[in-house]
Amino acid sequence: MPSSHERKTGGSAANQTAGPVHVEENLRRLDRLANLGLVSASAAHEIKNGLVAINTYFEMLAERDGEQEMTSVVRRELKRIDLLVTQMLRHSIAQPPTRSNVQIHRLLDYSLRLLEHQMLGRKIVLKRDYLATPDEINGDESQLQQAFMNLLLNAVEAIDRNGELTVSTEIRSSPGGRSLNIRIRDSGPGIAPENLTHLFQPFFTTKRNGTGLGLAICQRVVQEHRGTVEVNSSAGQGSTFVISLPAE
Ligand SMILES: Nc1ncnc2c1ncn2[C@@H]1O[C@H](COP(=O)(O)OP(=O)(O)O)[C@@H](O)[C@H]1O
Ligand SMILES: [Mg+2]
Incomplete structure (x- = not known):
């Protein structure tokens, strides 16, 4: 960097x-x-x-x-x-969120397009694996975009240069109902265990110029959509953030 x-x-x-x-x-x-x-x-x-x-x-x-x-x-x-x-x-x-039918794949593509230039400059390879059908959910498009952008920005920042960003979706069925899962995986350095518990706290940042607001906002938006956001990561293994939204 x-x-x-x-x-x-x-x-x-x-x-x-x-x-x-x-x-x-x-x-x-x-x-x-x-x-x-x-x-x-x-x-x-x-x-x-x-x-x-x-x-x-x-x-x-x-x-x-x-x-x-x-x-x-x-x-x-x-x-x-x-x-x-x-x-x-x-x-x-x-x-309060303005609800409409949101096509998640289109929204992900739109968010990724905003980062295209950055990814190109950093030699980051993007992989898409959109499996969710249908990919439509009822939600606030601009808030969801904000949530996606925050995760994507973090992934790009974590990779820094020469790495892989994978965005995938799928529908999951459980006794609680169907959900649309959006998975954002990066090949970055991963997250130290001692930081994992603080990630979603507002203003927690390990970056020199960080705001520490990205994940807090992402979580808030997802919760407003009755969903969850989880992270899987260990140092040296890259990180995967999974947003799970109810899909009626
Ligand atoms: N994909 C990721 N890889 C490694 N660390 C991450 C990733 N996403 C978030 N983090 C950690 O979580 C912290 C908080 O992220 P965030 O809330 O977006 O604030 P900021 O990006 O401004 O630091 C980051 O500073 C970083 O330590
Ligand atoms: Mg951030």
Whole structure:
């Protein structure tokens, strides 16, 4: 992985490092974009709570003070902030899921296409093994995409360079009902046992620039779909994440 030291060398070395550094930065940007929803949702909630308190106290003070011009400026600004925050919330994951029939294979392909460039730059070979028929489930397409993206990004980051990413699906029947399983396997270094228990905690990261939000968000989305996400990994063995969604 290119270090920040390499990044600063610039000059004549710039040509050699431009590829990997570029790829690295794109990947980080994708990760940030994928998680913007949750971050802005939490921030918007906090701001909204604060605004309610400010509004209440402000109206009390305004009644006592009677300063017309100043109070109307503050009122207008508070209203503007409230509107902005409401819009932020509306566009974030805090929204109740919008359900529709989602074609999982199409959604996986779409997510993989967003990473095509990164995988090419890192010489990562992609294998697809889509066996689930039908592959349709009822769910929130954009939230599911966010969940897939987070797992795929982690896989690409884990492999770093020269490896294999396998995405497969299947239908499983159990006494509890039918489920659609989505398996994302990478040939990366695997996960140390002591980290396995912390993986899904928000802000747990072992990466220098990590947010530690990807898996937490993935789990939250999957749970909202009454599914589960599990990981199988040991150091040196690569990792497999399995999302299991109810398929009626
Ligand atoms: N495919 C994987 N291979 C190895 N480690 C992983 C993999 N996916 C996740 N991890 C570990 O889980 C941590 C948390 O992942 P995540 O929540 O996506 O946050 P981030 O990617 O920002 O670190 C990572 O920092 C890494 O240690
Ligand atoms: Mg991540």
